[in-house]
Amino acid sequence: MSISRRSVLKASALFALVPLAPKLLSANEASMSEHADKMGKVMSKASEMKYVTSLVENGEVVTGAHWGILKATIKHGKIVSSNGLNTSKEKIKNPLQTVVADQVYAKSRIKHPMVRKSYLKDPHNSKPELRGKDEWVRVSYKKAIELIANAVKETREKKGPQAIFAGSYGWKSSGNMHNCVVLLQRYMSMGGGFTGITADYSTGAAQVMLPHVVGTLEVYNQQTVFPVVMENSKVIVIWGANPMVTLRIAYSVTEGSGLEFFNNLKKSDKKIILIDPIKSDTVQFLMDRKNSQWIAPIPNTDVAMMLGIMHTMYTTGKYDKKFLDNYTTGFDKFLDYMLGKTDGVVKDTKWASSICGVDEATMKDLAKTMFENRTMIMAGWGMQRAQHGEQPHWMLVTLASMIGQIGLPGGGFGFSYHYANGGNPTAKAAVIGGMNVGKATSGGAAWLQKASSVNIPVSKIADCLANPGKVIDANGGKVKYPDIDLIYWVGGNTIGHHQNINNYLKVWQKPSHIIVHDAFWTASTRHADIVMPTTTSYERDDISMSGDYSNLNIVPMKALVKRQYEAKDDYEIFSDLAEKAGFYKEYTEGKTPREWIEQFYNTALKSGKPQGISMPDFKTFWDKNMPITFEVPEEDKTYVRYSDFRDDPILNSLGTPSGKIEIYSEVVAKMNYDDCRGYPSWFEPVEWLGMKNKPAEFHLLSPHPELRLHSQLANTSLRDKYAVSDREPIWIHEEDAKAKGIKNGDIVRVFNARGEVLAGAVVGKHVRKGVLKLSEGAWYNPDSKGLCKNGCANVLTLDISTSKLANGNCPNTALVNIEKYKGKVEKVDIFEEPKNMRDFRI
Incomplete structure (x- = not known):
């Protein structure tokens, strides 16, 4: 393990x-x-x-789940309803908390x-x-x-x-x-x-790469806390993350603070920059305010976009040379790559724009904005679940190092603000073991x-x-x-x-x-x-x-009802x-x-x-039958990640060989891999929209679903809220849909050399042109010919390694075709018992 x-x-x-x-x-x-x-x-x-x-035969019982501390109502030994404990009109509702009964009494129970x-x-x-x-x-x-x-x-x-x-x-x-x-x-x-x-699967590339860069896994570390960000950050960059969805859950029991932070962030006057090929729930939530900006790069090209931004910083002098000299190592080798001295290719905004599809002016403006303001970059994990997934987070740390605000209140980067309420101050707690x-x-x-x-x-x-x-x-x-x-x-x-x-x-x-x-x-x-x-x-x-x-809490998870079947x-x-x-x-x-x-x-x-x-x-x-809530010490409310390192990089050195942020890693370089150099780099993916001979027309992204936890809760009434024509919904840009003769609500066939699925079309402007969004986690439900009737995205995804370094998974590197389905539409029956069962005991 x-x-x-x-x-x-x-x-x-x-x-x-x-x-x-x-x-x-x-x-x-x-x-x-x-x-x-x-x-x-x-x-x-x-x-x-x-x-x-x-x-309890009749009454209310408190328990817990990934989606929060719950209060269930029991009548005559049956669950009749559930909600989050301590819900109020002011708090953002978590719909995942309402379907406890659906899970216990599901038709798909194994009896x-x-x-x-x-x-x-x-x-x-x-x-x-x-x-x-x-x-x-x-x-x-x-x-x-x-x-x-x-x-x-x-x-x-x-x-x-x-x-x-x-x-x-x-x-x-x-x-x-x-x-x-x-x-x-x-x-x-x-x-x-x-x-x-x-x-x-979640962080397969980053958690192997980042120890070479910053000496820790980083993707599962406490972040600069929410109060510090709210007080000090002027610019928030949410890069490839969808916290308004992913913060509905936690690996233990979510305490809900993350959703409240982003709700308060929406009410603030901070500049919010959202970088994502998908107009996700978070983009939609935060764009409904002044001073927000949505940028939609071509999928799998974030590294090129970062290089364009950093080249602008360097050539305009808007970067922190002192920070690079004192807290990092190897910038000179990376600089030779960025300036084209190692391969003859200058990684400027013109070059980057031709790859990522973001105009030069936008990248130049980002370089200026991030350097001149206290900026916190909150990055997700989706862009490292792709071929060469080791590179985006390494490149982002390099970008943050050029900005030079790592270790300052409200500045730097964080890779876990979208997960398990990273950023909520740590309580002085007695922690339950297992x-x-x-x-x-x-x-x-x-x-x-x-x-x-x-x-x-x-x-x-x-x-x-x-x-x-x-x-x-x-x-x-x-x-x-x-x-x-x-x-x-x-x-x-x-x-x-x-x-x-x-x-x-x-x-x-x-x-x-x-x-x-x-x-x-x-x-x-x-x-x-x-x-x-x-x-x-x-x-x-x-x-x-x-x-x-x-x-924050110790939660009693009491049984609500007797064991079924x-x-x-x-x-x-x-x-x-x-x-x-x-x-x-x-x-x-x-x-x-x-x-x-x-x-x-x-x-x-x-x-x-x-x-x-x-x-x-x-x-x-x-x-x-109530949770114990622990107090948060005042000093924990002011926690700033890497502040100790910034204060004294010798006494508080990082866990890297140099003790510093390694923009160039001698350890990685000596591995001599052809798909991961000693410094962060742009590598062309095996499948992407910019390739010359594309095996298919559209880039498929399969992010975390809005109303499930991966495949959990797919068999509940929440499905009624998102299914389109009783299939998993697939987002398609309205111009792409028009060209394909696809209308909103149509059942479509999505296919490539690896397989084919049916999905329900959602037509609009919620994705970049040329991009399709089909959330992961739909239950695989094949017909007799292997066509998944329910839209399981992993029928279509590539099973290759991110690189020889990390061997992470690459679901977000995949091209597919799409067309209106004209065949016989079979019923989705994965949420029922198998029909081929003998009902007698042996």
């Missing part, structure tokens, strides 16, 4: 405040056979635990353990080519556990732990107890190991004692499945792909999430076993061998912090699998989820006392 800031935040798992000290099995304790006997006597040892202590027919008949000759097509058979929970346990045991014994891929990736539930990814990896780690992942991945037990052969250290870049799973044994470059080192024969996926919808789905489905047939836990019949569950129905976060007790950076918590499932494998005691430490939650709380309570943090005892906290 990645050791990024985000991993610490989202995987409370790896670096939890509550360390595990599992007592290893001794020779005199229960043997494997004794464990097996116990499993024969009871269906599930874990089921003996009391999972939910109490439920029972299900096994693919051919797999159930013979797991060793299961016809994997039938995944997604085969009949489903309902089995007992006991049978499903036996099948999973046998598959894991057999794979380890025959092919070793590296043959098991448990690098599940996705936005699992917010709770610290029921972190299904950690629970899976805890089971796999204790059992002997697995193949895991490095990095993530589950840990654990240690290998002694219940097996000697090679089981050490968990596998094999990891692959998360975005390379398809390449790994297709090419076992292949060696790739990665950040100056080498990675050898293992031969994966078992995939265990929890907490995410990988088919739909990964790029070039049609290719992914081909390599998805290679492993012998695919096991998925989920609450819903997504594309990933439909293409598995064994499916385990799990609870939603509203059917189990849990606990979380609110505020990924601020740690045969759904079980991941903890119960993995506890029973641990029982089968002989380390149940170590896995559970004898604790129910409620006891784990109480332990997490009490550890935080204990750690808070020396700091003077007042918290009630656990019972009082739990019974009151």
Whole structure:
């Protein structure tokens, strides 16, 4: 797993405040056979635990989710409504908070353990080519556990732990107890190991690149705080970010401060510059005021645009030479590139304009405006999810270095203002810990004692499945792909999430076993061998912090209703699998989820006392069912990122080899990659609108959706608000639509060599000409010929690496064609149960 800031935040798992000290099995304790006997006597040892202590039949219950601290109304044991806690007329509403009931009672709920027919008949000759097509058979929970346990045991014994891929990736539930990814990896780690992942899809390029530049991940660091920005910044540049949408969520539980900041920013007299090929919700929100400017460059050309701005700064003398000399290294080598001394190409505004499509006057004005005013550049992550995605953020840091305001109040750059309320001051809090991945037990052969250290870049799973044994470059080192024969996926919808789905489905047939836990019949569950129905976060007790950076609250996540159908918590499932494998005691430490939650709380309570943090005892906290809110120290309200470094760059040096901002990185240069030099550079993408022989006509961008969290909430009534002709909406410029004979509301076919989808046309001026917007996260729903009826963007995207350095993913580098659809329109049926299911139990 990645050791990024985000991993610490989202995987409370790896670096939890509550360390595990599992007592290893001794020779005199229960043997494997004794464990097996116990499993024969009871269906599930874990089921003996009391999972939910109490439920409210009628009343209001407070809980939490990615989209906020929630208050749900319960009548006769059913959820009838939900909203954010402490909502008011003054606050911006978050529509994602209103559909709790839709999730719990969705038609797409997985009701029972299900096994693919051919797999159930013979797991060793299961016809994997039938995944997604085969009949489903309902089995007992006991049978499903036996099948999973046998598959894991057999794979380890025959092919070793590296043959098991448990690098599940996705936005699992917010709770610290029921972190299904950690629970899976805890089971796999204790059992002997697995193949895991490095990095993530969100910031795959930037989080590998930026440590070479500024010594930290940066994309998951606290920003110069909102109050400082409001007081000191004169110009705000929002570059490739859509915070009015992405701040509706957080990896833990959002506390909503970011939306309020941008609402206040709208009311201010600051100049706001919005750079995005899409007229996003944020652009529309902030353009409805004086002193706002929208600039729409050609997609994937931000680096060229920045170079044009910086060339103007240099030639006009409007740049901070003193800052460059004192706080950065390597500007001279970059300057030779920018002035054309290394390649004969001068990167001036004329050159930049021919690439990015922004006129020279605009770039020259930006250079003057940003240098002459206290400027904060708030950049998003979308432009690094493209080929050569390492370059935009590196180039932006270089631009900010030329402006010279890094470390000053309200100046510099920030890469997390659009994510998880980066910028809300950090509270003086007692932080809740969570589950840990654990240690290998002694219940097996000697090679089981050490968990596998094999990891692959998360975005390379398809390449790994297709090419076992292949060696790739990665950040100056080498990675050898293992031969994966078992995939265990929890907490995410990988088919739909990964790029070039049609290719992914081909390599998805290679492993012998695919096991998925989920609450819903997504594309990933439909293409598995064994499916385990799990609870939603509203059917189990849990606990979380609110505020990924601020740690503003401890939130009780109380179960709202009983577990639906045969759904079980991941903890119960993995506890029973641990029982089968002989380390149940170590896995559970004898604790129910409620006891784990109480332990997490009490550890935080204990750690808070020396700091003077007042918290009630656990019972009082739990019974009151309200969040604890911590105070923010005055000094934290004035936090300025890099101020210490600016004050004393020697004493407070950065984590780079030079201790400074590395505009030129000797480390990167020595890697000698042809797709990432030692300084930030413009590289032509493999697919973009400026290429000579385009494979398709339009550039497709697939940003974060407005009314979902990736693919989460796609099966709720929110879909009624955005679906067009019952399809995912696709934005097209009105002139492009006219040329193609497309009208608003038409069903259109979007296609390229990788695949084809249907979508509903939204015609207007919300995108640059030549650009289409089809949000990621639509559930993949193919017809018999492979046409996705529901508009899943990843059918069309490229599955290539950003570069040899980071191996990030490139969904925003893709060209497509579009036309009005004239074929038979089939019903979108992905939000219902599969039709090919046997309704009797085996």
